[in-house]
Structures are given as structure tokens and as C-alpha cells.
Amino acid sequence: MRVLASVLQTGSDRPADALERHLVRLGAANAYEQAxxxxxDISVAEVHDATAIGEIIQSEVLGLCPAGEGGPMAERGETRIGGRIPINPSGGLESKGHPIGATGLGQIFELVAQLRGEAGARQVEGARIAIAENGGGLRGVEEAVACITLLGR
Structure with missing residues (x-):
């Protein structure tokens, strides 16, 4: 198990429509470059979905799908276990009650289990590279800070 990259990115006072400057997009680009x-190349993802739209937004700004395609991608089943890019096989933050302070560690725990092949019924077959995205706070139209972690085996 290896940490391929870990990036902490701060938010900015950007206009709502300037998604190219979204802190998760910037942090992910940095993490992808480092790794x-x-x-x-991502096999499985755990993203910050404290709200229902969270998974959709994060999948787009992480580059897992084009802008505007997060919802349709989920509707097509591409984010389910067995889909093109399983997102939140753990059930996500809402299913776990979003335990603030433990959220990020829970994501890493899930992804390590996935990469080790120890996730049981949630297992994503052949998982090799995983990404975790966790954010918090609020600054303007986005999170105040986000952490992007890439793991590999």
C-alpha cells in the first residue's frame, strides 16, 4: 500500500461559475501530477457527500466525468460497485451519519480495505488506485479547504 499523493487545497473567493478555479479541481490536478x-486511472473513489448533490459535484471537479455529467453518470449506474468508477462504496457520509472529525479517516479506511481486497460485499474488483476527497468549512461558493489523497497498491 502506498500514498501516491496527498494535497491540502484552500478555497478562494471565486465566482460561482468559475469551476476551473474550484479548490477540488485545483487540488486534484496537483495530486494527479504528483502521483x-x-x-x-482511478479504480474507486470516496468523496465528501454530506449533501445529496455532493457526490455529483465532486465527481465532476475531480475529473471523473465531464462537467454537467455527474448526475447522468450516477443515473446510468456508472458509480455503483461494478460500474465504470465506483464512488462511495462505503455508502458515503450520509449513510454513516457524517461523523465530523472522523470523516476523512473513514474514507481512507474504506479505500485501504478496497485496495487490499478486504471490503467484503462492497469490494470493487481489481481496485489498484483510489482517491479520497474530503472538504470542510465554507468560503464563498465552495469549501474553505479540501484534502485529496491518492492511494495505490
Missing amino acids: GVGPE
Whole structure:
């Protein structure tokens, strides 16, 4: 098990429509560069979905799908276990009660289990590279801070 990259990115006072400056997009680009991988290499993801739209937004700004395609991608089943890019096989933050302070560690725990092949019924077969995205606070139209972690085996 290896940490391929870990990036802490702060938010900015950007306009709502300036998604190219979204802190998760910037942090993910940095993490992908550090790790020498791209979004197309991701096997499984755990993203911050404290609200129902969270998974959709984060999948787009992480580059797991084009902008505007997060919802349709989920509707097509691409984010389910067995789909093209399983997102939140743990059930996500809402299913766990979003234990503030433990959220990020819970995401890493899930992804390590996935990469080790120890996730039981939630197992994503052949998982090799995983991404965790966790954010918090609020600054303007986005989180105040986000952490992007890439793990590999």
C-alpha cells in the first residue's frame, strides 16, 4: 500500500461559475501530477457527500466525468460497485451519519480495505488506485479547504 499523493487545497473567493478555479479541481490536478496518474486511472473513489448533490459535484471537479455529467453518470449506474468508477462504496457520509472529525479517516479506511481486497460485499474488483476527497468549512461558493489523497497498491 502506498500514498501516491496527498494535497491540502484552500478555497478562494471565486465566482460561482468559475469551476476551473474550484479548490477540488485545483487540488486534484496537483495530486494527479504528483502521483503521475490521471482521473482515468482511478479504480474507486470516496468523496465528501454530506449533501445529496455532493457526490455529483465532486465527481465532476475531480475529473471523473465531464462537467454537467455527474448526475447522468450516477443515473446510468456508472458509480455503483461494478460500474465504470465506483464512488462511495462505503455508502458515503450520509449513510454513516457524517461523523465530523472522523470523516476523512473513514474514507481512507474504506479505500485501504478496497485496495487490499478486504471490503467484503462492497469490494470493487481489481481496485489498484483510489482517491479520497474530503472538504470542510465554507468560503464563498465552495469549501474553505479540501484534502485529496491518492492511494495505490
